[in-house]
Amino acid sequence: MKFSLGANRYGKAECRLVRVVRDGGRHEITDLNVSTSLSGDLEETHLTGDNSAVLPTDSQKNTVYAFAREFGVPSIEEFALRLGGHFVSSQEAVHTANVRMEQYGWNRLGDHSFSRAGDEVRTAGVTVTSDSAWVTGGLTGLTVMNTTDSEFHGFPRDAYTTLPETHDRILATAVDAKWRFSTLDVPWNAAYAMIREALISGFVETYSLSLQQTLFAMGSRVLEKVPEVAEVRLALPNKHHFPVDLSPFGMDNPNEIFLAADRPYGLIEGTVVRDDAPEEGLAWSS
Structure with a gap:
């Protein structure tokens, strides 16, 4: 009896990120849940345990936080495109990156005070390949x-x-x-x-x-x-x-x-x- 590896991917799920922009005394907040998923030439890690092509999921998580600091979050779509493009361009074995975003709303109560804006959630999904x-x-x-x-x-x-x-x-x-x-x-x-x-x-x-x-x-x-x-x-x-x-x-x-x-x-x-x-x-x- 023979078996073959089918479609597969791996990533870091639900990285919680809150970014506070401190513009003087008046602050702005962005509250996100970010998931990344990578696929490509990753057969060996499944078949033999060779991890030479596997960017750690911890590295993916760290990239989310570092990019939020370096580039900001002008929109969840733009942020997701930047993340996906980075993973595909920087990792030879990665052919496709999927990035999923959830953004939670907050109502302003004061210059630096907020209340959670109910159950409504904005979402975005980005798929990036080499071309x-x-x-x-x-x-x-x-x-x-x-x-x-x-x-x-x-x-x-x-x-x-x-x-x-x-x-x-x-x-x-x-x-x-x-x-x-x-x-x-x-x-x-x-x-x-x-x-x-x-x-x-x-x-x-x-x-x-x-x-x-x-x-x-x-x-x-x-x-x-x-x-x-x-x-x-x-x-x-x-x-x-x-x-x-x-x-x-x-x-x-x-x-x-x-x-x-x-x-x-x-x-x-x-x-x-x-x-x-x-x-x-x-x-x-x-």
Whole structure:
């Protein structure tokens, strides 16, 4: 019986980095979670234990901190591209570097005081090879709600259907979005702000007959507003709010009192693609 080594990679996962820029008495903070992963001519370390081509994961971690000090973090996309390019260009055995970033937000309370900005996280994924690079951006945990202008009816019914049709419901979701760029010539921070605003406006301004319809509207709004984006992938959990039956207490409930159920939940996923988006060299990062 024979075996062969398949696809493989290695790296340093979840390097926590907080950078404080001290501009006089007013400080700025950048709070990141950085993961690096390298692949290439690394068969020997698997087959014989020869580590001559294996840059230690500790070195990868140290590079994250050293580059943050030397070059700063103008955007997580630019920082990730710099890291990925360094690993590919400095290590002969490394052909591909993947860098994943999470950025946590903080609200300013004063010149040097902050509070954590909820569950929303900005993300980026960068893949660098010897002759190409591509970038995906994203966000998770953006929780939004419309208290009206949402319906759900006209669906098929079978022997197990108990859900009533509704013409006025709460629509709430926690947006998990990724988008891929068709170019590296992008004002990264400004693009992120525009994409986030487009997602929100697409949600707010759509009279929704289904969460699927809202998903398409949100993705389409991003492609309309940010030409550098080739496609948007969205995962929208339906955060159900069920009207509570108050009739046992002699009360009505004119869509005012709800049970917010955390599970189980419907999960709506889809991709909105620009028809003329270039395909070569661009792919969703794992």
